[in-house]
Amino acid sequence: MIVAEQKPFQEIYESVREHQNLLILGCGTCVTVCMAGGEREVGILANQIRLAAKEENRKMEVLEHTITRQCDEEFFDSTVSSSIREADAVLSLGCGVGVQHIVELFDEVPIHPGLNTQFFGANLQQGLWGERCAGCGECVLDTYEGICPVARCSKSMMNGPCGGSSNGMCEVDPENTPCAWQLIIDRMTKLNKLDKLMENQPPKNWSRDRHGGPRRTQREDMTL
Numbered sequence: 001m002i003v004a005e006q007k008p009f010q011e012i013y014e015s016v017r018e019h020q021n022l023l024i025l026g027c028g029t030c031v032t033v034c035m036a037g038g039e040r041e042v043g044i045l046a047n048q049i050r051l052a053a054k055e056e057n058r059k060m061e062v063l064e065h066t067i068t069r070q071c072d073e074e075f076f077d078s079t080v081s082s083s084i085r086e087a088d089a090v091l092s093l094g095c096g097v098g099v100q101h102i103v104e105l106f107d108e109v110p111i112h113p114g115l116n117t118q119f120f121g122a123n124l125q126q127g128l129w130g131e132r133c134a135g136c137g138e139c140v141l142d143t144y145e146g147i148c149p150v151a152r153c154s155k156s157m158m159n160g161p162c163g164g165s166s167n168g169m170c171e172v173d174p175e176n177t178p179c180a181w182q183l184i185i186d187r188m189t190k191l192n193k194l195d196k197l198m199e200n201q202p203p204k205n206w207s208r209d210r211h212g213g214p215r216r217t218q219r220e221d222m223t224l
């Protein structure tokens with residue numbers, strides 16, 4: 001899922017404090033699961049903003065709404081579409097994709113982001129998420145037996161480890177980040193496939209990644 005965290009309250013409040021009629025729009029998918037932008041967070045943030053406005057003697061009406069997915073037009077029904085058009089501005093608690101999708105659908109309304117979108121990750125334990133995929137566009141997990149060197153090695157090394165791997169940890173963050181290449185070697189050892197690492201992997205084709213410019217996917221069989 002896409003992992004995000006809420007921006008600091010003061011940053012959010014500064015971006016919306018001039019509006020008199022604000023709609024806070026949550027998203028019911030990834031950012032609900034990572035507890036950054038679901039219905040619950042919309043409610044808490046709405047109360048914080050109301051209180052802050054009251055302290056400043058500002059007249060501000062704050063409406064709350066959460067839809068299933070901000071990145072999919074089908075979930076913008078007539079109720080939420082009217083609320084968006086009637087608002088002075090929308091504070092989106094969706095990821096960066098959701099924010100931009102609302103901009104595309106309602107280009108006459110100012111849209112403010114309430115989250116910092118971080119990565120594609122997995123829930124590792126209560127309250128902890130870790131990056132697992134960088135959306136490189138050409139998955140090489142098979143070569144590395146299911147451990148991603150693109151997302152999990154700090155240098156995205158296709159042939160590793162580098163000289164900074166120590167006690168199984170990455171030199172970039174030795175307290176918290178396991179060396180991806182240690183994980184790859186451990187995994188290959190467990191599967192009795194260490195020989196696989198004798199093959200030198202060629203440079204990755206980064207044109208399929210973000211570095212090749214904005215991407216799009218079209219499924220001919222799904223296109224109307």
Ligand code: SF4
Pocket residue numbers: 132133134135136137138139140141148149150151
């Ligand atoms: S190789 Fe690319 S697509 Fe596969 S998990 Fe890593 S970043 Fe994601």
Ligand code: SF4
Pocket residue numbers: 152153154155156157160161162163164165166169170171172178179180181182
């Ligand atoms: S220590 Fe490991 S994870 Fe860190 S940059 Fe080097 S090879 Fe990559």
